[in-house]
Amino acid sequence: MLGVGPPVTPAGRPSPHLRRQYVPVSALGARTGRRVVRRAVAAALVAGAVLTGTAAAPGAAGGPPPVGHGPHDEALQRALAELVAAPGGPPGAIAVLTRDGMRRVYRAGTAEVGTGRPPRAGDHMRIASAAKAFSGAVALSLVDRRALGLDETIGERLPHLPVAWHAVTLRQLLRHTSGLPDFSRSKAFQDIVRADPRHHFESRRLLDFVADQGLAFPPGSRYAYSNSDNIAVALMAEQATGRPYESLLRELVYRPLGLRETSLPQGYRLPRPYLHGYDTAPGEPPEDVSEAVSASGAWASGGIVSTPADLSAFIGGYAGPGLLTPVTRRAQQDFLPGGASQPAGPGTNSAGLALFRYDTRCGTVLGHTGNTPGYTQFAAATPDGRRTVTVSVTSQVPLDPALLARLRTTEEKFVCALLEHGRP
Known part of the structure; x- marks a missing residue:
C-alpha cells in the first residue's frame, strides 16, 4: 500500500468512451469519508461530462523534441489508451520516456473528467510511495x-x-x-482517517x-514493506543535521x-494545474479524490x-550517478532478491536502499512505484x-488484480521501448 493514507479498492466501470457524470472534489464532504475512506481502511488490512478514451498525440505536452516516430510509438500509445479503456481503468494516464535528454510523452484519457483536458508532463500529482526514494x-x-x-542505529x-527498536x-x-x-x-490511525x-x-x-x-522480526532477518521505515529515516536525517526534512529535500x-515543481505539503491541497485522481465503484460515478486526504498522514x-x-528528472539522478558517490551507490544497489515495491513493478523485483531493481524480459531498470487514493506511479x-x-x-x-496485471504489462512495454537500441 502507501501514499497519502491507506489505499482504496479500485472497481470496474463502463468504457471511458461513454458519457459519464462525476462528483467534483468540492462536493465530496462527508460522502468521501463514508465511501472512499471506508474502503481505504478495509484495503489497508488486505494489502500491506465526457471522458474520452482517445489518446492524445505523443509529445503534445511540450518540452524537448519527441524521440522516434512510427509503428513502435503507435504501439505504446495504443497500450496506454487500452489501459484507460479497460474495465476499472484510470480516467487518465501519462508516460514519459527520456533518452539522452530527449523526451517523448504519451498520454490517454483526460486530466479532469468532464473537461477533455489531456494529461501533461507539467501537471502536479501525488507520487505516493515513490516519495520513499526521495527519503x-x-x-x-x-x-x-x-x-x-x-550502520547507525535508531x-x-x-x-x-x-x-525494542533501538538495534535497527x-x-x-x-x-x-x-x-x-x-x-x-x-487501528488508531485508521480510525482518525475514517472519521x-x-x-x-x-x-x-x-x-x-x-x-x-x-519489532515484527529480528532486524535484517527478512523483508517486509513498512511505511514506518521512511518516517524513521527522515527523523534520523533531521537529528543528524538539526534541520527540517523539507529543508533537506530542497538542498x-x-x-x-533541478526539480522546480516538487514539494512536500502538509495539507490536502494540490498546486495548480494538477492531474485529478479518481475513485470508482460499481454503479456509482467516479469521485474526484485528488484533495480528499491530507498529505500529513504520509509525510516522508x-x-x-x-x-x-x-x-x-529525479529518478534519473537518483538511480544514476548524478546524485551519489560511487561508494554510496554500491551500497544503494546491493539488492535483496524478492523484495518488491508496492505495488510490484514490472518483471522480477529486488530491493535495494530505497530503490528497487526490475528485471524485465527486455533488461533491467532501477526505480520505485507507489499508489494512493487517485494515483498509481512507476x-x-x-x-x-x-x-x-x-x-x-x-x-x-x-487491489484489482486484473487491472494491476494490465498496468504491469503496460509498464514493461515502456521499459522495453526505453531499452531498445533504435529508439525508446
Whole structure:
C-alpha cells in the first residue's frame, strides 16, 4: 500500500468512451469519508461530462523534441489508451520516456473528467510511495557527507523511540528489513482517517501510533514493506543535521536535480494545474479524490507532490550517478532478491536502499512505484541515469488484480521501448 493514507479498492466501470457524470472534489464532504475512506481502511488490512478514451498525440505536452516516430510509438500509445479503456481503468494516464535528454510523452484519457483536458508532463500529482526514494536520496546524500552512517542505529540517533527498536540500522530501514510495525495499519490511525480524511497529523509523531509494539522480526532477518521505515529515516536525517526534512529535500535533492515543481505539503491541497485522481465503484460515478486526504498522514513515506517531468528528472539522478558517490551507490544497489515495491513493478523485483531493481524480459531498470487514493506511479531509469521512464495513472489500481496485471504489462512495454537500441 502507501501514499497519502491507506489505499482504496479500485472497481470496474463502463468504457471511458461513454458519457459519464462525476462528483467534483468540492462536493465530496462527508460522502468521501463514508465511501472512499471506508474502503481505504478495509484495503489497508488486505494489502500491506465526457471522458474520452482517445489518446492524445505523443509529445503534445511540450518540452524537448519527441524521440522516434512510427509503428513502435503507435504501439505504446495504443497500450496506454487500452489501459484507460479497460474495465476499472484510470480516467487518465501519462508516460514519459527520456533518452539522452530527449523526451517523448504519451498520454490517454483526460486530466479532469468532464473537461477533455489531456494529461501533461507539467501537471502536479501525488507520487505516493515513490516519495520513499526521495527519503533515500536525502539519507544517502548525508551518508556521502558523513553526517549519517548506514550502520547507525535508531538507538544512537533516536533514543526516544521504543527500546525494542533501538538495534535497527539506517540500512535496514532503507531496505525494509527493519521489522518496524507499520503505523498506517494501526487501528488508531485508521480510525482518525475514517472519521476525517483531511485530518492534520503531526507528521513527526506518526510512529507514536505503534510505539507500544515491538519489532515484527529480528532486524535484517527478512523483508517486509513498512511505511514506518521512511518516517524513521527522515527523523534520523533531521537529528543528524538539526534541520527540517523539507529543508533537506530542497538542498540535497530538488536543487541539485533541478526539480522546480516538487514539494512536500502538509495539507490536502494540490498546486495548480494538477492531474485529478479518481475513485470508482460499481454503479456509482467516479469521485474526484485528488484533495480528499491530507498529505500529513504520509509525510516522508508518501506525501510528496511532483509532476511527470520532475519525477523523470529525479529518478534519473537518483538511480544514476548524478546524485551519489560511487561508494554510496554500491551500497544503494546491493539488492535483496524478492523484495518488491508496492505495488510490484514490472518483471522480477529486488530491493535495494530505497530503490528497487526490475528485471524485465527486455533488461533491467532501477526505480520505485507507489499508489494512493487517485494515483498509481512507476518511475525507473537505466543505471547510467541517461534513460528514464515514468508511468502515472489517475486511479489507484493495485487491489484489482486484473487491472494491476494490465498496468504491469503496460509498464514493461515502456521499459522495453526505453531499452531498445533504435529508439525508446
